[in-house]
Amino acid sequence: MLKKDGVTIYHIAKEANVSPATVSRVLTGSANVREPAKSRVLKLIDKYNFKPNVMAQSLYLKQSKMLGIILPDIDHPFYSMLAKELERQALEKGYTCLLCNSMQNFAIEQSYLDNLISRQVDGIVFLGGRINQTNPTDELRDGMINALKHVPIVLVNGKMDGADAHIIRTDEANGMRRLLDLLGHHGHRKIGLIGGEIGVSSTDEKIEVFKQVMKQKGWTYKDEWIVNSGYSIQGGEQDALSLLHLDEKPTAVMCINDFVAIGAIKMFQKFGLKIPNDMSVTGFDDTYLAEHFPPGVTSVNHNYQLLAKKTIETLIGLIAQEEQERETVIPTFVTVRNSCEERQS
Structure with missing residues (x-):
């Protein structure tokens, strides 16, 4: 009888x-293996507690079963979530992931791209950055x-x-339109938009839709109600302070993300404004953080x-050289919390 550690x-x-190809297909969960061959293979895998040599299997299949994920800032909850x-x-699809945090540096981002290709990952998910x-x-x-x-990228x-x-x-x-509809339903007609960075597509699009x-x-x-000091809590504080110094202020403020909304709420409260009684605030x-930061921030959900x-289905389809939709749009939805309230006339 074969020793378990000697089984190939x-x-x-x-x-x-x-x-051997049939055994490989069983190991990768392929639907192309029919009974009773599949059952015979599975019983033997269980009998010998067989663990395939990953390197040998990847050489045989010409796949690493690894995906790369490149993102700009793992500290940002959008990217981490x-x-x-x-x-x-x-x-769930049988792939492991290499997570690459470029730290908002284009040179590091390019280095990760090159490195993942040299490691022969099967595909790459690319977030943010360039x-x-x-x-x-x-x-x-x-x-x-x-x-x-060199590699499929989504x-x-x-x-x-x-x-x-x-x-x-x-x-x-x-998502922006839904937030504006919500604020309008609450009676707001004087609305500001803060946060983000001009020249970054997500900010530019939100400003365009808002206007x-x-x-x-x-x-x-008013133009002075649209201010952009970045994506951080500190940026939100700075932008909120800019609004507070104005003679005429909006009654509601839309924020480019939840970090900015938290900073804005902190600054408004520092100056004695109550949220949402004196100022309604939305995030994105x-x-x-939106759920747990008092009083709870109304925000747009990306349907994570x-x-x-x-994303993963499309990338794996490309790896298998199957035709995929060039662009897919995922619906967003608004999660309503306590940072918005009806405007008292």
Whole structure:
């Protein structure tokens, strides 16, 4: 009888009277293996407590069963929440993930792209960074175009002109419209928008939709009510302070993300304003912070589970050289909490 630690894929194949390729397909969960061959292989795998040599199997299948995930800032809850869901979805499909945090540095981002390709990952999920630049440099664009020659890449909530990549994005524009409808329902007509960075596509789109809808509804906004000091809590505090110094202030403030909303709420409260009685505030991304920061922040949810599921399914489909939709839009929804209240006339 064979010792358990001496069993190989070839031993399993010989004893089950199947080819080594059939054993590999059983191990990877392929639906192409029919009964009773599949049962014979599974019984022998269980009998010998067989653990395949991952390196040998990847050479045989010409797949590493590994995916790369490149993101700009793991400290940001949007990216950490999405990365967790992406990893969960990948594991269910038999893939492990290499998580690469570029720390908002384009050189590090490019280094990770090159490194993942050299490690022969089967595919890459790309978040933030260069794909959120409204006008990326030729160098950034060429780096992405070159990477796509070597490995399938799915871009999440971003794009890059000239790069033939598949895109999965959430409907952030509709999320903005829903927030404005909600504030309008509460009687707000004087609304500000704070946070973000001009030249970053997610900020630029939100500002464009905000202005468009406000004009359509005939509501009031002033240029000085749109201020952009970044994506941090400190940026939210700074932008809120800018509004507080104005003679005429909005009655509600939409924030580019939940960090900015938290900073804004802190600053408004520091100056004696009650949230939501004196000022209504909304966030964006619906992270765990929005739920737990008092009084609870109304925020747009990216539908994280569906977003991750569709991203991984699309990437694995590309790895299998199957036709996939070029661009998929995931619906967003608003989670209503206590940071918004009806405006008293």
